[in-house]
Structure formats: C-alpha cells, structure tokens
Amino acid sequence: MMNVTIAKLALQALLGRRRFYLLLAFPVLLIGLVTLITVLTDGDAAWEIVPGLGYTLVLPLVAILAASSVLGPEVDDGSIVYLLSKPVSRYGIAISKWLVALGATLVAGSLPIFVAALITGDTTRAVALFVGAVVAGTTYSALFLAISAVTRHAVIASLMFVLIWESLLGNLFTGIAWLSISQWGIRIGHALSDELPDPANLPWAIGASLVVTLAGVWFAGDRLRSFSLRGED
C-alpha cells in the first residue's frame, strides 16, 4: 500500500525550509528547559514539566504540525488534484503520508519527551512516559491527518480538540479521560510505572487508541477518494 515516491514528496514538504525550524524548535525548547531546571533545582521539580507541558502540549502540537504539513498545503492551494489524478490508491496516498507524519511526530515529539524524562533521573518512569508518548503520537497523527483531509481549517480544529477538549475541559471533567488521546497514552504508561496517573482502564485505552488510529487513516483515504475541490472561503 505504501508508495515510496509520495512518502518522499511528503518528507520534502515536511522538511522544507522554515517548517523544519518550527518543528525543531519544540524538542529544543523542551529539552533545554528541562535541562536548565534540573541543573538549577532537582530532577523531581523538572519532572513535572515533562508530562505537564511536553506531553500535553508539545507532543500534540508537533503531531498537528506534521500531519497538516504533509497534507494541508496541497489541499490549501489545490495542487492535491495532480496527485489524485495519478493511478495510485487513495488509501495508499493516505498511508504513505501518515507514515511520514508519524515518523516526524515520533522523532520530534515522543523522542524528546523520552530524553527530557531521562534527564530528570528516573529511567522507569521515562520509559513509561515514552511508551505513552509513542501510542499517543501515533493516534494523534492519524486523527489529525483525517481532520486535514476534511477541512481547510484543520490546524485550528485540531488545536481546539487538544487545547479545549483535552486540556481545558479535560481538567474540569475527569470523565473526558475516556475520550482523550493523551489520557489513553498516560494510562498505557501507567501499566509500566506508578508515577503516572490512572485515568481510565487499560483494555479501553489500548483498544480506543488502535481504533482511532486505524479509523483515522482509513477515513483520510476515504475522504481523498471522494475529494472535491472548493474555493477559498
């Protein structure tokens, strides 16, 4: 299903000039901040930042940036029709683009979280958070790719999901943990280390992450299959 040429083009779109620096800024910021605080105070004070800021804010933002740069610009300027006019399965296009977005999310989102957590000292909780971040990063990238295929306002819609649904409302209503990608990841990490909270149950977290990932990629392919060009609104 995977198409190497399309993946290569998506990678080029992702690493093109300024975008790359924006993508790079997140891990540098996170690791720099955690290192600074660890040096100045101690690892436990800095640890608070890794799940609190890195996991809930940096990871989804990296996923949004990655997912919207592999599909967004083409939908935005309409050049996606040249790609869609090629005799390639639309699901193949969606999967190829998703894999690139996934790779970028894991490298620029999950890996820095692991490094930052390692800097704060405890290896077990770092591994646990890393596993959670890999699961959440995978799910996020599939969901955001699906959103990018539906609307031109993909970035804002994704941001509203992350910032308002998961962060703002998620902090007020604990029940939202059952419908929150970041909380599923945290729950899977909790199976490895008790330092992470326990917001939902494990089979649900694994199942829901899997379903959203598969459904997201399939839906993106499906939207591309019945894609129609619309003017700027």
Added chain:
Amino acid sequence: MSEHSQPGSRPGVIHDLGYRHYDGVRDGTATIARTLFVTGLRHAYGLGRSGKSKVMPFLLLGMSVMPALIVVGVVVLTGGSSLPVSYADYTNQTQLLVSLFAAAQAPVLFSRDLRHRSIVLYFARPLAAPVFALVRWLSLTVAVWLFMSVPTLLLYLGALLSGLDKSDQTSALLKAVVLQVLLAMLIAGIAGLISSVSLRRGFAVVGSVMALIVLTGVITAVQAISAEEDADAVATAVGLFSPWSLYNGLADAWDAGVETFVPVDGAWPLAYALVALLLVAGCLLGLVARFRKVGSR
C-alpha cells in the same frame, strides 16, 4: 477630511481605472484607512465573508461567554455579595480561548492579501504600506479586545443587576478594560507579525500558538518552580517574556484581582509596563518593515 486629487503627487498611484473619468472631490487617506479598519474588524469575525468562516470566531466567542453567563446566573440565584471571579481574572482564566481566537483570525487579516498578492492592488491606491500595516493591526487589536470585553461586560451587567456595589464594580471593570486594551495590543502585534511572515495559514497558526500559549505555559511552569524554590526575583523577571504573564503581573501590581505566584512590587510594575509597550512598538516596527518590503516588490 476630503481633498482634491493631485495627479502626479505620488507616482504609481492609480486613481482613474480608465472606464469613466472622475474629477470631483476625492476622500483622503483617513477615509480609506477608516473603511479598511471597519472591513478588517468585520472580517476578523467572519462578517461579510462566507458562512463557514463565521463558525470559528463565533464558536470561540460563545465558549468564552458561556462561563460568564453561568457565573452571572449563580450570583443572581444565590445572591452572593461579590462575583466569584474578578473581571481581569476572567480574561486570564479564558486565556486559551483568547489566544486561539487571535491565532486563528490573524492570518485572515495579515496572510491572505500577501499570499494571493492582492496586496499589490491595495498599494496601487493612495494608501502607504505603513498605514496599511497599522490599520490592519488596529483592526485585529479591536477584534481581540472585543472578544475579551464582551464576557467582561456581561459579568458587569450581571453584577449590577444583582445589586453589587456600583462604584467597586465600576473601578474594577475600568482597571480590567485598561489592562485588556494593553493585552489586545500585544497579542494582535505578535500574532499579526507572525502571520505576515509565515504565509501558510497552518504554520502561521502554529507559530502564534507557540508564541502565545506554549511560551506562556513554559513561563508559568518556570514561575511556579522558582516561587517554590524561593527565587522570587527569577519568578518576577521571567514574567517579562510573555504577553499573558505581563498582563497578570500588571494586574497583580494594580490590585485588579489577579494573583501571581510572587507579588509584583517595587520597580517591577514599571518594568512590566515598559516591556509591554516596547514589545508593542517592536511588533509595529516589524509589521511596517514587512509591509514596506512586500509593497516595494
């Protein structure tokens, strides 16, 4: 405010498009600027644009107004003697929505004309690039300020209707409004500058979110940790680096109902105000430079 056109007063200005000759009185720069301002303000809320583009601003506005309505309802029903949240603090509590609104709508005002090169058509008229940039910024500032002030005014109305002390509430409201104006100038400047440099809508939004939300998150975390470690000077100094921490610091110093981790006192409020004004000035200079450059191409 009207003046006669003077052909040749500035080269490259198109007055007569060649369809029908006109040599009556022409409105001056002030009228053009005012029209541009009103159009920009309407566009920031999706008015005069397609139905779809109204969804986002009004959805966000609705979400920021809803808690205010609930608060007013609770105060009216239970007959409390004060609002559970101060006017300035309400804006702080809904900062995610305000930042998101600015990040989402700044590209509408600053990116579209540049991306589609329709900026050339604006500059072909007697309107200088710096004026264009400043008017656009003013539109976004007023749009952001309205976004913050609508729920605040609702709170105020609710407080007056439920019979709270009028002079107390009015002075608290006025303080909040002054701070909100400053904050709107900051946010509009930052989001506008980012959107005028980064023309892809997605990247402009992520860039603004980074400057407004991620940076504030980082600074809040650093402030919390340094307050815990009793490094008060660090906690206060770090607050200089984000519009929201500037707003909160000034609100704390001015007794407007926002508590920061460490009280901002001594010479710090002056530093906060100066940094805020310098930041606004810097953003404006950046915007003017950016539009000058684009206009000269």
